[in-house]
Amino acid sequence: MKFGIVTFPGSNCDDDAYFAVTDALGAQAVRLWHKDHDLQGVDVVVLPGGFSYGDYLRAGAIARFSPIMREVIEHARRGAPVLGICNGFQIACEAHLLPGALLRNASLRFVSDMVTLRVENAATRFTNRYAPGQHLRIPVAHGDGRFTIDATGLQRLQDNGQVVFRYVDASGRFTEDANPNAAMDHIAGIINEGGNVLGMMPHPERAVDALLGSNDGLALFESMLATVAA
């Protein structure tokens, strides 16, 4: 089982993702360059966080047309797993691998904080090592994380169980303060209808060791290892 971590110009969490997979998870990972057209036979593609192309035009809008994205989109269309974290989530939305869009935080401020997530769907290949409703402590760091979608699209996500993570407070309530960007319906992460593309604003790759303040993100990588390798 091999992970591929894509580096776009302006990616800055590609190393974190690489070390989460190799050191914390103990799995194999290769780095994929945005200008290449070769996925090097990886099983999972990770679109990492950062500020690809300086967030010019819109976050992810230009990276979505990077050469490697042609192969990433084909990989996803085949039903193979893609994990988009933060900027990777934005890129996946721009590439129409996921519905919706990530807009400027309602506070107009960049938010860098540890947040609480509730696992809303533990039956995905990314979350099967979590318990339904489990609370996770995972950091966020973004300026454009406000998930937005039209009413029909939101209903579809809710009806299909495609909302995978929601922001809650420590007691599990949907308070305004718990929602770092004013995302619709407190949505922190969603999965596509096929169940093979997950996008999330929080950074599980930065929560894979107690030394980092939390290791709650590790089970996400373990989930992929368990299901994809199986």
Place this chain on the structure above:
Amino acid sequence: MTRYRVAVHIVPRKGILDPQGRTVADALHALGFGAVHDVHVGRHLVLELDGDTEAAASASVRTMCDKLLANPVTEDYEIAGVTVA
């Protein structure tokens, strides 16, 4: 072929929370511009491109908006003007 200058306005779709617009509106109210009801902050792009006709240049920019320049989920765009460059 003629070189045209095409201007595009891209604005957040009506009904989508626009915190930037709201903040600007609040600031205008604080300055006494009470007549202001709503502000939408978007982007203004000016493209120079070759085309056979004004209509062709404009149509080409619309395609660019659909593909890259505007986000179909959250933004609307309009061609604000086409002139010979």
